[in-house]
Amino acid sequence: MDDIIIVGSGPAGISASLYIKRAGLSVKVIGKDGGSLEKADKIQNYFGLEKALSGSELIQIGIKQAKELGVEIITEEVLDISYADEGFEVSVKSDTYKASAVLLATGAARKAPRIEGLVQFEGMGVSYCAVCDGFFYRGKEVAVLGSSEYALHEVKELLPIASKVSVLTNGVEPDADFPAGVEVYKAKISKLFGAEVLEGAQFSDGAALRFNGLFIAVGSAAAGDLARKLGANVVDNKISVNADMETNIPGLYAAGDCTGGIMQVSTAVAEGARAALSAIDYVRKKKKSK
Ligand SMILES: Cc1cc2nc3c(=O)[nH]c(=O)nc-3n(C[C@H](O)[C@H](O)[C@H](O)COP(=O)(O)OP(=O)(O)OC[C@H]3O[C@@H](n4cnc5c(N)ncnc54)[C@H](O)[C@@H]3O)c2cc1C
DSSP, X not given: OEXXXXXOXXXXXXXXXXXXXXXXXXXXXXXXXXXXXXXXXXXXXXXXXXXXXXXXXHHHHHHXXXXXXXXXXXXXXXXXXXXXXXXXXXXXXXXXXXXXXXXXXXXXXXXXXOOBTTTTTBTTTEESOHHHHGGGGTTSEEEEEOOSHHXXXXXXXXXTTSSXXXXXXXXXXXXXXXXXXXXXXXXXXXXXXXXXXOOEEEETTSOEEEOSEEEEOOSSOOHHHHHHHTTOOEETTEEOOOTTOBOSSTTXXXXXXXXXXXXXXXXXXXXXXXXXXXXXXXXXXXXXXX
């Protein structure tokens, strides 16, 4: 069991890891790729750069610095975070890691796909969290919108509860192996329909599928998805934190673009540092009270 697990290896996560490691606590960083910075052509507005660097050059320097300090960095996609004895359990495809505290630094929330009716039926059949809302659909037919490992994870959460689970990939070729008995619909969705609550989806080829609940799991689990599973407050897909980067859940912190704000490298680095100091304090107090 580690003291702290950081989800996300962008500027916020890597900055936090430096403070935690230097404080003598054990820390793991789990990140799936280079995040937003990988898309940035040139960074010219960050302190101390002699010449402009590409985003991927900047993040590689940060990762090298953390590794040289002894921070363990795991390249994996986090699919779930749940409560465990004395802390949290963080699941990747074929492993789980435990820690006393977790820091979410997964960057800006991805945008929900633009499908007619999706926003209209949020909370009226459209959900972003199987573990939170699956119970409302016990014995009913549901669908998962997505095509990847994260969609598969949500399917597995729903199978023991719902009478039927389908997968809607919305025109994308699935890249996860969905279990037998789960029908995969690959057609593009033209709209979601229903009178007061969601009743199903209409496809662009004119066919329709009826179901009671649709769980959105497109791409990877974003920080908001992971935070919601633990009961943390998320507003407009941004994790709510106080000035110390604490969420409303003890031991759960968030930093960087996933909390909103001006979404810059400088703020991500600063928030990562602040969150790390709060998490270090939390873990030390927890150890003392034992
Ligand atoms: C095109 C572009 C240009 C930009 N230009 C500038 C600029 O010039 N100056 C500037 O200051 N800022 C710029 N930014 C913004 C800057 O990149 C971000 O503000 C900054 O990277 C945020 O850091 P972060 O650590 O919060 O998130 P990110 O850098 O996005 O890192 C998120 C991390 O979380 C990981 N992750 C996400 N989901 C999961 C999951 N489920 N499991 C495991 N890991 C996960 C990702 O792999 C990544 O490691 C630009 C952004 C873009 C897109």
